[in-house]
Amino acid sequence: MKRIHLIYGSILGLCSILLSLALVSLVEGESKKPNVLFIVIDDMNDWTGFLGGHPQAMTPNMDSLARRGVNFTNAHCVVPACSPSRLALMYGVEPFNSGLYPFYKSIQILEPELAQFTSLPMLYKKNGYQTFGAGKVHHKSEFPEEEWTESFVSKKKKLVFNAKAGYRQGRSRKLAFCPTKNPLKDHHDYQVASFGVDVLSREHDDPFFLAVGIVKPHLPFVCPEPYFDLYDEPIQPPAIKADDLADVPWAGRAMSMNYIRHERDFRQDEAWEIVRRAYLACNSWVDYNVGRILEALAQSPYADNTIVVLWSDHGFHLGEKRSFKKFTLWEEATRVPFIIWDTRDGSAPLGRECKEAVSLINVYRTLADLSGLETPEYVDGVSLRPQLADPSIEIDEPAIITWGRGNYAIRDEDWRYIRYFDGSEELYSHQDDPNEWNNLAEMSEHEATKRYLASFLPEHEAPLIRTGIGLWNSVDADQPDLEKTKSIWAEINETLTPPLD
Numbered sequence: 001m002k003r004i005h006l007i008y009g010s011i012l013g014l015c016s017i018l019l020s021l022a023l024v025s026l027v028e029g030e031s032k033k034p035n036v037l038f039i040v041i042d043d044m045n046d047w048t049g050f051l052g053g054h055p056q057a058m059t060p061n062m063d064s065l066a067r068r069g070v071n072f073t074n075a076h077c078v079v080p081a082c083s084p085s086r087l088a089l090m091y092g093v094e095p096f097n098s099g100l101y102p103f104y105k106s107i108q109i110l111e112p113e114l115a116q117f118t119s120l121p122m123l124y125k126k127n128g129y130q131t132f133g134a135g136k137v138h139h140k141s142e143f144p145e146e147e148w149t150e151s152f153v154s155k156k157k158k159l160v161f162n163a164k165a166g167y168r169q170g171r172s173r174k175l176a177f178c179p180t181k182n183p184l185k186d187h188h189d190y191q192v193a194s195f196g197v198d199v200l201s202r203e204h205d206d207p208f209f210l211a212v213g214i215v216k217p218h219l220p221f222v223c224p225e226p227y228f229d230l231y232d233e234p235i236q237p238p239a240i241k242a243d244d245l246a247d248v249p250w251a252g253r254a255m256s257m258n259y260i261r262h263e264r265d266f267r268q269d270e271a272w273e274i275v276r277r278a279y280l281a282c283n284s285w286v287d288y289n290v291g292r293i294l295e296a297l298a299q300s301p302y303a304d305n306t307i308v309v310l311w312s313d314h315g316f317h318l319g320e321k322r323s324f325k326k327f328t329l330w331e332e333a334t335r336v337p338f339i340i341w342d343t344r345d346g347s348a349p350l351g352r353e354c355k356e357a358v359s360l361i362n363v364y365r366t367l368a369d370l371s372g373l374e375t376p377e378y379v380d381g382v383s384l385r386p387q388l389a390d391p392s393i394e395i396d397e398p399a400i401i402t403w404g405r406g407n408y409a410i411r412d413e414d415w416r417y418i419r420y421f422d423g424s425e426e427l428y429s430h431q432d433d434p435n436e437w438n439n440l441a442e443m444s445e446h447e448a449t450k451r452y453l454a455s456f457l458p459e460h461e462a463p464l465i466r467t468g469i470g471l472w473n474s475v476d477a478d479q480p481d482l483e484k485t486k487s488i489w490a491e492i493n494e495t496l497t498p499p500l501d
Contacts, residue, residue, distance in 0.1 A: 061291030069341025404476025
């Protein structure tokens with residue numbers, strides 16, 4: 001009997017020890033919050049290897065990241081413009097709920113309006129994280145002091161353009177498409193990436209949120225010469241339909257109107273190939289700097305406890321829909337690179353792709369969920385944690401893209417539906433028409449599809465916040481002068497070959 005009691009007591013003692021160890025392990029696991037590496041890219045469309053938007057694109061480092069994480073191949077921005085897109089993602093609120101529709105001069109000007117929201121870096125900082133920021137994270141490389149443990153602003157160096165090896169439209173430095181002659185360290189994105197490398201090389205007692213904002217491929221399309229040299233073959237143009245805008249409503253034409261002039265001038269100067277080569281070169285330059293940051297992470301103690309997120313604020317037209325730049329509700333302007341790699345899941349298979357239509361509004365909730373942080377109640381979107389575990393899981397709602405009050409695109413896996421403030425519409429089948437050349441909105445057989453997609457349009461629209469507007473180039477419910485727009489369009493149309501009417 002004593003022996004039985006002794007064995008029983010030993011078992012109880014062992015269980016007690018194991019339970020204590022388990023509790024210690026659980027506490028340590030809970031206290032070891034994941035770090036976040038938050039990589040923001042400006043104006044990058046799908047001309048990357050991992051999205052297959054251009055057959056000549058060379059982006060090996062981002063391709064490798066996409067293979068290791070989940071590649072959201074049908075991801076879309078919240079707004080096809082830098083300032084409102086970043087405001088929506090960084091504060092987690094749709095423009096139709098915040099009233100932040102256009103560009104704003106400074107987030108400092110918006111402080112009274114933004115006080116009701118909590119930015120992503122501030123959410124992490126309030127929860128014990130060190131927060132580091134460099135480059136263009138908010139618009140115009142703005143770093144509100146209260147958000148960051150440490151921020152970095154690059155040292156401005158005047159870049160010397162090798163115009164003879166490229167092209168420049170007029171005297172504008174912004175419309176330059178050529179290599180630079182400067183050493184790598186003079187370039188903004190190199191300096192910003194170097195800051196990220198430095199932060200990853202340090203010892204951190206607390207978890208960190210590291211945001212690195214890369215400016216290219218934003219205009220001007222300039223970068224070091226070796227990245228232009230990568231593209232020494234003729235550049236394949238995208239598919240373009242000469243009368244593409246003939247079936248587009250006036251409100252839709254108005255969005256691209258100012259940029260059709262660039263498309264016309266590039267054709268007249270026979271410069272489109274140079275422009276596209278310069279864009280691809282800038283994407284490869286971005287990829288080089290992303291690779292430097294990812295290599296630093298791999299060499300750091302944080303390589304298996306960091307959530308890596310890479311995204312672009314919107315896409316970019318390079319002649320498609322007879323347009324240049326962004327500022328439209330079409331595919332080229334809204335589709336973006338978006339990758340999430342949670343390094344804690346070391347057993348995850350390679351090459352995972354989520355083909356569901358996904359909005360970047362979901363980034364806020366997803367990161368908070370993965371990091372074990374409580375999300376503010378006002379935050380829009382859903383957590384994509386289920387899709388990270390199984391990319392085939394469906395998302396209940398399509399992506400909603402806003403450009404001005406009353407103008408929306410609804411994108412699901414198969415369709416893009418656009419409704420403008422005046423009630424005019426576009427509808428494209430991505431199964432049959434991935435270039436969005438044929439507007440099906442007037443065809444009666446698609447009424448049910450339109451009704452279904454229209455059911456996701458916002459029922460209420462916040463009024464436009466007018467404080468500090470810096471740029472507002474969308475015709476919408478707050479500036480609906482279509483007659484003036486039609487007059488300007490008629491003047492532009494006379495210069496186009498062929499005219500679009």
